[in-house]
Amino acid sequence: MGLLEHLVIALIVQFVMARLTGNWWLGAALASAYFFGREIAQAEYRWIELYGGGLRSNMPWWGPLDLRVWTTLDQWLDWIGPLVATVLIAWARERRTAAD
Numbered sequence: 001m002g003l004l005e006h007l008v009i010a011l012i013v014q015f016v017m018a019r020l021t022g023n024w025w026l027g028a029a030l031a032s033a034y035f036f037g038r039e040i041a042q043a044e045y046r047w048i049e050l051y052g053g054g055l056r057s058n059m060p061w062w063g064p065l066d067l068r069v070w071t072t073l074d075q076w077l078d079w080i081g082p083l084v085a086t087v088l089i090a091w092a093r094e095r096r097t098a099a100d
Contacts, residue, residue, distance in 0.1 A: 001067055001077075002074070003077050003081050005026065005083050006035055006078050006079075006081055007082055007085050008079075009031070009082075010031035010032070010035060010082035010085060010086050011031075011085060011086065011089070012060070013027055013030055013031040014027030014028055014030075014031050014086045014089060015027065015032070017030055019058070019092070021093070024089060024093040024094065025090045026088070027086065028068060028083075028087050028089070028090040031082055032082055032086055032087070033088050034061070035058075035078060035079045035082045035083070036078035036079045036083070038078075038079070039075060039078055040064045040081045041064075042063075042075070043063075043064035043066075043069045043070060044056075044059065044063060044064040045046040046069040047059055047063040047064060047066055047068075047069045048063070050069060051063070051066075051068075058063070073091075073097075081082040
């Protein structure tokens with residue numbers, strides 16, 4: 001899954017949550033947390049493979065946050081893209097509602 005798919009899924013989640021609860025920020029938080037958690041889990045696997053000898057027990061708590069396992073731009077954009085997009089939409093909806 002690439003950045004475009006991540007953005008589309010995040011916006012769908014945000015829209016559905018906004019329709020169910022009326023809260024655009026809740027949808028932004030849910031979608032952003034999902035994609036951030038997904039990338040953290042992938043970083044854990046990269047750390048274990050590269051530095052942990054293949055054993056999860058060798059990984060320190062900060063392993064997935066080790067910048068050595070965040071080596072490509074797409075690893076960053078896969079969570080930053082949905083975060084920025086959903087926060088901007090929630091902010092715009094809040095501003096629009098306040099103006100009405």
